[in-house]
Amino acid sequence: MRRSLLFIPANSPAMLQNADVFNADGVIFDLEDAVLVSEKDAALSLVSEYLKKFKFDNLEIIIRINGLDTPFSKDDLDCIVNDHINTIMLPKATYENTLELSKIIQKIEKQKKLKKKISIIPIIELAKSVIEVNQIASVARVSGLLLGGEDLATDLEVDRTEEGLEILLSRSMVVLAAKANQIDAIDTPYIKTQNEEGLLKDAKKAKGLGMNAKSCIHPNQIDVINQVFSPSEQEIEDAKKIIQVISDEKNKQKGAFSIDGKMIDKPIIERAQKILKKAKDWNL
Amino acid sequence: MRNALNRFVPDEMLPYQGLKHFKQLKTRKCIPEVLTKNTDKSVSSISALFDLIPIKDGMTLSFHHHLRNGDAVLNMVAHEIKKRNLKNMTLAPSSIFPIHEPLVELIKSKNVTQIITNYMNGPVADAISQGYLEKVVIMDTHGGRPQAIESGALQIDVAFIAVPNCDSSGNGNGIYGKNACGSLGYSIADMKYAKHKVVVTDEIHQEINPIEIEAKYIDYIIKVDTIGDISGIVSGTTKPTKDPVQLKIAKDTVRLIEELGYLKDDMSFQTGAGGTSLAVADELKKKMIKYNIKGSFASGGITSYLVQMHEIGLFKDLYDVQCFDHEAISSLSRNINHHLMSASKYANPYELNPIVNDLDVVILGATEIDLDFNVNVTTDSNGKIIGGSGGHSDTAYGAKLCIITTNLVKSRTIMIKNQVTTITTPGESVDCLVTERGIAINPLRKDLIEKLKDSKLNILPIEKLLEKAYQMTGVPKDKEKSNQIIGVVRYRDGSIIDSIYRIEDDKS
Numbered sequence: 001m002r003r004s005l006l007f008i009p010a011n012s013p014a015m016l017q018n019a020d021v022f023n024a025d026g027v028i029f030d031l032e033d034a035v036l037v038s039e040k041d042a043a044l045s046l047v048s049e050y051l052k053k054f055k056f057d058n059l060e061i062i063i064r065i066n067g068l069d070t071p072f073s074k075d076d077l078d079c080i081v082n083d084h085i086n087t088i089m090l091p092k093a094t095y096e097n098t099l100e101l102s103k104i105i106q107k108i109e110k111q112k113k114l115k116k117k118i119s120i121i122p123i124i125e126l127a128k129s130v131i132e133v134n135q136i137a138s139v140a141r142v143s144g145l146l147l148g149g150e151d152l153a154t155d156l157e158v159d160r161t162e163e164g165l166e167i168l169l170s171r172s173m174v175v176l177a178a179k180a181n182q183i184d185a186i187d188t189p190y191i192k193t194q195n196e197e198g199l200l201k202d203a204k205k206a207k208g209l210g211m212n213a214k215s216c217i218h219p220n221q222i223d224v225i226n227q228v229f230s231p232s233e234q235e236i237e238d239a240k241k242i243i244q245v246i247s248d249e250k251n252k253q254k255g256a257f258s259i260d261g262k263m264i265d266k267p268i269i270e271r272a273q274k275i276l277k278k279a280k281d282w283n284l
Numbered sequence: 285m286r287n288a289l290n291r292f293v294p295d296e297m298l299p300y301q302g303l304k305h306f307k308q309l310k311t312r313k314c315i316p317e318v319l320t321k322n323t324d325k326s327v328s329s330i331s332a333l334f335d336l337i338p339i340k341d342g343m344t345l346s347f348h349h350h351l352r353n354g355d356a357v358l359n360m361v362a363h364e365i366k367k368r369n370l371k372n373m374t375l376a377p378s379s380i381f382p383i384h385e386p387l388v389e390l391i392k393s394k395n396v397t398q399i400i401t402n403y404m405n406g407p408v409a410d411a412i413s414q415g416y417l418e419k420v421v422i423m424d425t426h427g428g429r430p431q432a433i434e435s436g437a438l439q440i441d442v443a444f445i446a447v448p449n450c451d452s453s454g455n456g457n458g459i460y461g462k463n464a465c466g467s468l469g470y471s472i473a474d475m476k477y478a479k480h481k482v483v484v485t486d487e488i489h490q491e492i493n494p495i496e497i498e499a500k501y502i503d504y505i506i507k508v509d510t511i512g513d514i515s516g517i518v519s520g521t522t523k524p525t526k527d528p529v530q531l532k533i534a535k536d537t538v539r540l541i542e543e544l545g546y547l548k549d550d551m552s553f554q555t556g557a558g559g560t561s562l563a564v565a566d567e568l569k570k571k572m573i574k575y576n577i578k579g580s581f582a583s584g585g586i587t588s589y590l591v592q593m594h595e596i597g598l599f600k601d602l603y604d605v606q607c608f609d610h611e612a613i614s615s616l617s618r619n620i621n622h623h624l625m626s627a628s629k630y631a632n633p634y635e636l637n638p639i640v641n642d643l644d645v646v647i648l649g650a651t652e653i654d655l656d657f658n659v660n661v662t663t664d665s666n667g668k669i670i671g672g673s674g675g676h677s678d679t680a681y682g683a684k685l686c687i688i689t690t691n692l693v694k695s696r697t698i699m700i701k702n703q704v705t706t707i708t709t710p711g712e713s714v715d716c717l718v719t720e721r722g723i724a725i726n727p728l729r730k731d732l733i734e735k736l737k738d739s740k741l742n743i744l745p746i747e748k749l750l751e752k753a754y755q756m757t758g759v760p761k762d763k764e765k766s767n768q769i770i771g772v773v774r775y776r777d778g779s780i781i782d783s784i785y786r787i788e789d790d791k792s
Contacts, residue, residue, distance in 0.1 A: 017693070017756070018529050021720045054756070219528035223535070283740050 001281055002026055002144065002184050002213040003229035004222050005062065009034035011043035016050050022219040023226060025282075026060030031076055032067070032091050040072050044079055051084035058281075062121065064089040068097045081108040083116050087143065092151070093122030095135040102141045119143035121186065125151035130170045137181040146215060147174045149188030162198065164205065175210035187211040193218040203228040230284055231275045239272035239279075289658065289707055293780040294420065294769060300779040303681070303712045309777055312634035315436040317476045318501065325454055325505045330364050330484075333504055337480055339364075342372045343441040346478060348471035349379035349403075350446070350458055350606055354516020357446040357484045360508065362386050365395050374398040376438060378429060378470040378627075379674070382406030383516060391416050400438060402426055403672035412770060413668045415786035421669075421771035423662055423708075423784070426605070427631025427638065427678035428776040430473035434628070437778060443478035445471045446511045447485045447497050454483050454502025455495045457624075458607075459616045461487040463514050466586070466607025466616055468496050472626035475501045486511045496624050518609050524566040524589070525559030529720045533689050534563035536741060537647060537718045538571055543739050544732060546645050546685055549577055553599070554584040554640075554679055555647040557608040560689055564647050565589045572598045583630070583639050584675055586612040586622070594619060603639050605630040605675075631678035633776045640675070640682030648676055650690045650717075652704040655746055657711030657726045659688060660704035662773055665697065666763055667705055667787045669771065677709040678776055685715055685732075692719035698753040698760060700746060705763075707782040708773055722749050 006024040008015050010031050019027045029051075035043040051061065063080050065088055066072035081088065090101050098120065105118050120141045124133055125148025137145055149160060149167050158166040167188070178185035187206035190199045203214050203225055214225045231239070245259055246269055256265040278284070286292060287299035327333045339345070347358045358377055363386065365373055373396045380387070380399070385407040390396040392411065397418035402425060404412070412421050424432060432438035448463045450456030458468045463486060475481055475497060482504045483497060525531060541547050553568065555561040566589070572579065573596075582590045583603040588611030594602050595615075602622040607613045615622050631640045640646075651670065652660040659680070661671045680686040690699045699719070715732060717724045724746035725732050736743055771784035 018720065021529065022532060220526075220531060 001278060002060065002186065003282070004225040005186060005213060005215040006219060006222060007034070007064070007189065007215060007217050010047040011035050011039050013046065016047065020056050020059050022222045024059070024222050025213070026062050026087070028062040028064050028089055028215065030064045031072070032064050040066070044076060048079050060087060061085045062087040062089050064091065067091045068100060077104055077108060081105055081118055082112060083114050085118065086116065087119045087121055089121045089123060089146065091123050092126050093124060093129050093136055094126070095132040098122050098136050098139050098142065102139055105141065121146050123148040124170065124174050126155050127152070130173055133173050133177040134180065137177040137183060142181070142183060144184030144186050144213070145174050145178050146186040147171055147188045150191065164202070171206065171209050171211070179210060184213055185211045187214040189215045189217045190221065191217060193221065196224060199224050200228065230282055231278055235275050236279045236284060239275040242269060242272040243276060287780060289710060289781065291707060291782040293783060294772065297772060298779045300710070300775050300781040303710065306775070306777045313435045315434065315477060318479060320481070320501060320503045322503045325502060326452070327504045327506050330360050330506060333482060333506060334364050334368065336504070337442060339370070339442060341370050344374040344376055344439060346440045346443045346474045347375070347377035348445060348468060348474065349377060349381070350465040350468055350470065351463065351512040352517050353381040353383045354513035355381065355383055355446065356510060356512040357444055358384055359386050360484070361444055362390055366390055370395055372397045374400065376400040376440060378402050378426070379672070380404035380406070380408045384408050394418060400424060401672065402429055403674045405670050409669040413787045414789040415768060415770050417770065420769055421784070423672045423771060423773045425631065425673040425678050425776045426470070426627050426675040427633055427640065428774055428778065429470070430626070430628040431632045431634055431776065432778060433473040433477050440474055440478035442480045442482060443471070443474035444482050444484055445475060445497060447483045448511065449487050449489060449492065450483055450485045450497065450505065451490060451492045451499070452488055452505065454497065454499035454505055455492040456483060456485065456497035457492060457494055458496065459494070459613065463511050464613050465514070465517055466613040467604045467624050469605035469625050469630060470627045471497070473628055480504070482506060484508060484511055494624065517607070523559070524563040527559065529691060530560040531563055532720050533691070533718055534560055534567050536723060537564050537687055537689055538567040539741060540687065540716060540718060540723060541568070541645055541685070542571065543741065544685060544735055547571060547575070547577060550580045551577065552581045552583070552642055552644045553579060554582060554643055554645070554683070556585060556649065557587050558649070560649070561647060562587065562589050564689065565593065569593055569598060583625070583643065584679065586615070588612055591615040591619070591622070594622065603630070631675055631682070631776070638682065640679050643679060643683035645685045645687065646679040646683035647687050647689055648680060650688045650699060652699060652701050653688055653690065653717055654701045654704045654711070655750065657714040657717070657746070658704050658707045659709040659711070659714055660706045662708045663706040663784060665705050667765060667785050669784060673708045673773070677713065680709045680713040681776065686713060687716045687718055688714055689718045692721045692749060692753050693756055696757050698750070698757055700750045700753060706773060706784055710775070710781065717746060717749070719749060721752050724749055
């Protein structure tokens with residue numbers, strides 16, 4: 001379960017050192033756009049050594065590799081696919097390159113006899129990615145879809161706006177594909193790092209569309225994102241009440257019953273269970 | 285001889301015996317105040333004053349530091365000492381800054397052989413750390429200094445008081461004038477108890493209101509071209525940090541204050557200047573507005589941020605012993621509840637009701653903190669003097685909740701030590717440590733631990749925090765101290781809490 005994923009440039013020692021202190025659910029070490037071509041090898045070496053040395057509790061380690069069509073991706077994967085990471089993030093995903101990546105990872109897992117199964121988060125940032133999003137989401141190793149709003153706008157030849165109308169359909173398609181395949185729908189970062197109000201509005205909009213997580217490019221954005229994508233205190237209290245009532249022997253045989261005048265049935269019970277699991281996992 | 289914290293204390297000095305012992309000391313001893321008999325107070329120059337008093341070898345001269353790194357008065361006097369080649373002088377400025385570099389030569393040539401101060405950084409601190417001062421430097425607290433002066437433990441022959449705005453009889457304040465520096469609170473004990481009191485000013489006016497420096501104590505007035513450079517007053521930054529690690533520390537600090545029940549109407553609060561301190565104030569401000577909380581007072585060194593909070597009604601009063609920026613200075617002239625406060629009223633342990641004792645929460649920094657929660661803000665980990673208590677140990681003692689905020693690891697240096705290099709503030713008076721990787725509560729504060737038992741904050745023993753730091757950096761090798769004591773840290777009751785040792789001369 002994810003709410004917040006923080007991008008960190010893989011070539012910045014100071015930022016790596018504090019990657020795990022900000023309460024993000026996952027950290028994306030970026031070998032792609034954040035790193036100059038001349039520094040690709042140094043960044044790979046730095047993040048690889050860093051991950052060998054440090055252990056992380058309750059933090060998903062995600063590596064954004066360079067695109068499979070670049071000369072860097074093979075070295076990235078050979079070096080970084082190991083038991084120290086959880087997930088590979090694939091830029092400019094298509095159905096074809098997502099399948100290809102899955103096969104490469106499978107091969108490395110076997111070769112290195114990894115204990116973990118490495119998952120994939122494809123970035124939906126091309127018009128083609130959006131068109132193929134349901135197929136991409138159906139690849140077994142894919143655990144979430146990240147909408148890449150900035151690159152997508154470039155591909156669509158439109159300007160990004162505060163309202164986000166230009167990516168509305170793509171956002172919704174990512175949500176639908178993710179939900180249909182029971183994986184995470186992760187929203188694009190909000191790039192105005194000093195605008196907390198704008199971030200809050202954007203995150204609420206994404207949540208309203210069905211996104212269950214959001215990526216970010218600055219640690220100061222994490223609290224707002226976690227707040228938006230976490231169940232509220234009221235939701236947790238209501239869920240507790242529901243679970244308490246269904247635990248009662250006399251209610252166990254009933255298909256539906258009411259609490260405070262509201263009808264409670266199976267979907268609402270499942271939702272309550274999910275909320276309580278989130279509350280527990282996120283220490284709410 | 286060893287004190288209660290097992291720190292070495294030079295034989296002739298009084299060892300620190302712990303807070304329990306300190307709390308039993310209740311008798312205030314004051315020498316008589318010294319009133320002036322002079323009516324014609326004008327003196328043409330510093331040099332003329334040296335002849336008039338006269339200022340001789342072996343005397344003790346005092347200064348205040350409200351002009352901070354813009355102060356010119358101490359250097360004027362130092363110049364005269366050098367010109368006359370006076371020897372064995374003792375200087376007692378409330379603080380020393382990099383601007384006071386000319387003192388280094390006087391220290392090396394034995395013109396100045398003793399210094400008593402509350403804080404120092406820059407070239408003078410470096411020279412003293414390297415062992416150039418003949419006698420041991422005494423590092424007092426802001427509350428301990430007036431206590432030492434009024435009790436006669438620190439006898440001042442001549443107090444030089446830089447006053448930005450005064451009249452011809454010696455009444456003055458720091459609120460107006462081209463070099464307005466705000467409160468003159470650190471000079472009040474000097475004004476009352478020194479044998480000779482000299483106002484050094486660059487502006488003389490007819491009407492003085494309010495009167496902080498009182499003519500009845502002032503013997504001489506010297507008008508000079510300028511007493512300093514106003515731009516040197518600003519202490520550090522005036523805006524909250526944007527560093528995400530420090531912002532996290534600030535947010536967690538305010539959550540801690542809230543969970544411990546101190547975020548409430550009538551709360552009183554103190555924090556320093558600097559990015560993290562202002563970020564704590566900023567977070568507190570947001571929460572106070574959110575919950576519609578009206579605090580009673582904020583105190584200490586006053587920043588523009590505290591002025592803002594006062595002006596929007598979050599704190600009813602400001603008690604000001606020094607101004608950290610120009611906005612704080614101008615606030616004194618427009619906000620009637622922004623009050624001037626002497627160092628004694630602020631923090632003298634023998635004052636009937638010092639402001640520090642009414643503080644609910646104080647947020648303090650640390651150069652190092654150890655497993656017993658002892659805090660060092662006097663030296664760095666190599667033993668070089670880089671600061672001093674100022675009001676650190678006074679407020680830590682007085683406040684109901686003392687929180688230390690610091691990065692656990694800063695540029696690969698761990699802030700938690702098994703034992704701090706130098707103890708400034710005893711761990712007995714420190715309650716909580718907030719770092720980016722967790723919060724530690726002093727085991728002595730069982731009440732706080734109980735209150736936080738269901739907290740969602742990341743609370744863990746300080747030893748665990750240290751372990752975490754070791755996992756990141758490895759275990760650093762402790763630097764061995766030299767055998768030569770070059771200074772002592774004097775706790776607010778006059779006892780010695782630690783010694784400071786000579787370091788190697790960088791240039792040797």
